Amino acid sequence: MSGVKMTAKVRSQEKLASDIYSLVLHAPEIATASKPGQFVSLYSKNGANLLPRPISICEFDTENGTVRLVYRVVGKGTDEFSKLKEGDKIDVMGPLGNGFTLKDKKAILIGGGIGIPPMVELAKWLDCEKSIVLGFRDETFLLDDLEPSGEVYIASEDGKHGVQGNVLDAIREYEIEGDIIYACGPTPMLRAIKEYAIANGIEAQISMEEKMACGIGACLACVCKSKDVDHHTNVNNKRICKDGPVFDAQEVEF
Amino acid sequence: MNLSVNIAGVEFKNPVTVASGTFGSGAEYGDFVDLSKLGAVTTKGVANIPWAGNPTPRIAETYGGMMNAVGLQNPGIDVFCKRDIPFLQQQNASIIVNVCGKSEKDYVEVVERLADEDVALLEINVSCPNVKEGGIAFGQDPKALEQITKAVKAKAKQPIVMKLSPNVTDITEMARAAEAGGADALSLINTLTGMKIDIHRRSFAVANKTGGVSGPAIKPIAVRMVYQVANAVKLPLIGMGGIMNYEDAIEFMMAGATMVSVGTANFHNPCVTLEIIEGMKKFMEEKGIEDINEIIGCVK
Ligand SMILES: Cc1cc2nc3c(=O)[nH]c(=O)nc-3n(C[C@H](O)[C@H](O)[C@H](O)COP(=O)(O)OP(=O)(O)OC[C@H]3O[C@@H](n4cnc5c(N)ncnc54)[C@H](O)[C@@H]3O)c2cc1C
Numbered sequence: 001m002s003g004v005k006m007t008a009k010v011r012s013q014e015k016l017a018s019d020i021y022s023l024v025l026h027a028p029e030i031a032t033a034s035k036p037g038q039f040v041s042l043y044s045k046n047g048a049n050l051l052p053r054p055i056s057i058c059e060f061d062t063e064n065g066t067v068r069l070v071y072r073v074v075g076k077g078t079d080e081f082s083k084l085k086e087g088d089k090i091d092v093m094g095p096l097g098n099g100f101t102l103k104d105k106k107a108i109l110i111g112g113g114i115g116i117p118p119m120v121e122l123a124k125w126l127d128c129e130k131s132i133v134l135g136f137r138d139e140t141f142l143l144d145d146l147e148p149s150g151e152v153y154i155a156s157e158d159g160k161h162g163v164q165g166n167v168l169d170a171i172r173e174y175e176i177e178g179d180i181i182y183a184c185g186p187t188p189m190l191r192a193i194k195e196y197a198i199a200n201g202i203e204a205q206i207s208m209e210e211k212m213a214c215g216i217g218a219c220l221a222c223v224c225k226s227k228d229v230d231h232h233t234n235v236n237n238k239r240i241c242k243d244g245p246v247f248d249a250q251e252v253e254f
Numbered sequence: 255m256n257l258s259v260n261i262a263g264v265e266f267k268n269p270v271t272v273a274s275g276t277f278g279s280g281a282e283y284g285d286f287v288d289l290s291k292l293g294a295v296t297t298k299g300v301a302n303i304p305w306a307g308n309p310t311p312r313i314a315e316t317y318g319g320m321m322n323a324v325g326l327q328n329p330g331i332d333v334f335c336k337r338d339i340p341f342l343q344q345q346n347a348s349i350i351v352n353v354c355g356k357s358e359k360d361y362v363e364v365v366e367r368l369a370d371e372d373v374a375l376l377e378i379n380v381s382c383p384n385v386k387e388g389g390i391a392f393g394q395d396p397k398a399l400e401q402i403t404k405a406v407k408a409k410a411k412q413p414i415v416m417k418l419s420p421n422v423t424d425i426t427e428m429a430r431a432a433e434a435g436g437a438d439a440l441s442l443i444n445t446l447t448g449m450k451i452d453i454h455r456r457s458f459a460v461a462n463k464t465g466g467v468s469g470p471a472i473k474p475i476a477v478r479m480v481y482q483v484a485n486a487v488k489l490p491l492i493g494m495g496g497i498m499n500y501e502d503a504i505e506f507m508m509a510g511a512t513m514v515s516v517g518t519a520n521f522h523n524p525c526v527t528l529e530i531i532e533g534m535k536k537f538m539e540e541k542g543i544e545d546i547n548e549i550i551g552c553v554k
């Protein structure tokens with residue numbers, strides 16, 4: 001199933017940092033079907049912006065039928081979404097993609113920048129020993145949402161918060177250990193995590209990103225290279241929107 | 255009320271199909287659309303062997319449309335016949351197979367492989383570079399187009415639809431070449447070659463540098479070309495390029511198309527095809543049109 005497309009009502013919108021917003025949508029069909037690490041497609045009302053915007057599900061609440069999205073304003077679509085107010089409507093499709101595969105192993109959750117949001121729901125679901133490592137450019141966000149779920153460690157580029165440097169600097173500095181990594185963030189960060197996981201002989205599940213058109217696996221816009229021939233595409237390509245966005249770091253090449 | 259149309263002797267329950275490459279083989283959109291309700295499902299371009307396609311980014315949004323350089327990634331004809339055709343049959347969908355290749359031999363191989371399959375039409379994508387002729391697309395040279403049409407027609411068991419590229423000076427010259435080669439029908443338009451530059455990164459928006467522009471931004475060009483071709487050849491046409499709603503679909507039919515394909519609009523609304531069919535019915539009711547065939551090419 002590729003999720004449902006529906007018109008959702010905005011429950012609330014809140015600004016978390018300079019350009020970071022938190023949007024809560026009333027979308028019961030999506031909330032009840034969601035898993036940590038899945039995403040939704042948001043549609044612009046402006047016909048000039050035809051393509052859906054993929055945004056990770058930060059949290060979902062099956063009781064209240066809500067889905068929370070946390071996003072950074074970077075262009076036309078996200079700018080439009082940031083102006084939505086309680087009661088407004090927006091078209092949304094989801095849940096999309098595979099989500100994380102939860103394992104009962106000592107976990108390190110790593111979120112870099114706008115890759116942090118999916119860690120919120122994941123951290124709530126993982127019922128095991130876990131460390132949460134977050135990388136920020138400068139301003140922090142979502143700390144209050146993550147701290148109840150586990151020990152939080154921070155790295156920032158300017159060193160204003162936590163360790164100066166990136167998430168791996170924080171892992172080394174605080175001597176954080178685990179048997180599995182769950183990560184979402186910019187590609188260079190994911191690349192470094194893959195190397196780290198291989199060097200330490202541990203599993204890493206990483207959430208990848210690419211430009212999307214259909215969001216459901218039909219158009220082949222959003223592929224990444226895979227180590228083995230993919231059963232669906234019959235070439236060394238996997239569809240991030242359908243087979244991902246979460247992959248075992250060792251099965252993809254980037 | 256009659257919505258059924260006929261292309262080269264093949265009957266379709268209504269004039270609405272999907273544009274190749276925007277709908278996969280229907281499996282994913284099957285969650286949103288009852289595939290048996292479409293006039294036909296036109297599948298993603300398939301070659302004799304698997305193609306890995308282009309590096310990413312493969313697409314970029316453009317104003318009122320998009321640009322793609324997917325590079326015709328496809329699983330190859332063997333997997334297609336084993337998996338995708340049976341799936342579509344199971345869904346009771348009428349099938350138009352879009353075929354791509356890098357040489358005459360590639361195309362012919364695919365068409366021969368499909369001879370015994372339950373396929374309504376073969377749509378031949380001639381916007382692919384002809385490797386032997388230094389990479390110029392088959393569809394950009396009238397001689398090459400006539401030749402590939404002849405070669406495919408000689409082996410095809412199903413009627414062939416030559417899909418024209420709009421990246422030419424005179425589309426009617428290409429239409430006539432395909433007609434001379436023995437095409438049973440024509441479809442148009444494929445995407446218009448474009449370019450987008452990311453000014454912040456000082457790089458091309460798609461890795462391939464250029465990509466094919468589609469979506470409502472190209473619609474007026476597509477309607478013009480359908481009209482020109484309708485008046486230049488006797489063949490039935492499948493029109494496409496930026497169709498977003500039933501009004502757009504009717505516009506293409508009035509310009510001369512017997513069927514229409516909906517492409518990029520599926521990305522904006524996965525249910526759009528069925529909404530277009532419903533809209534057409536409403537339009538016919540309102541205007542007292544008994545048979546959709548009445549409007550084909552009605553604007554002269
Ligand atoms: C699986 C997935 C999950 C994501 N989750 C989040 C999230 O939780 N929070 C968040 O802030 N961002 C997230 N992103 C990135 C987000 O999709 C883009 O920031 C957003 O699409 C930008 O849209 P825009 O209209 O504001 O920008 P524009 O630059 O105007 O967009 C133009 C086009 O490019 C696409 N695009 C631009 N940047 C990206 C990008 N980084 N990835 C994919 N497509 C892009 C847009 O969708 C649109 O089609 C995610 C991306 C993916 C693939």
Ligand SMILES: Cc1cc2nc3c(=O)[nH]c(=O)nc-3n(C[C@H](O)[C@H](O)[C@H](O)COP(=O)(O)O)c2cc1C
Pocket residue numbers: 213219273274275276298299322324326352379417443444445467468469470472494495496497515516517518519
């Ligand atoms: C992502 C994408 C992939 C496409 N792949 C193919 C293809 O495999 N074969 C083909 O003949 N045309 C392909 N096309 C072109 C479409 O079939 C169609 O001709 C074009 O997009 C114009 O219609 P539209 O504006 O409704 O999308 C593709 C278009 C897009 C956007």
Ligand code: FES
Pocket residue numbers: 211212213214215216217218219220221222223239240241242
């Ligand atoms: S966006 Fe179309 S296949 Fe992923």
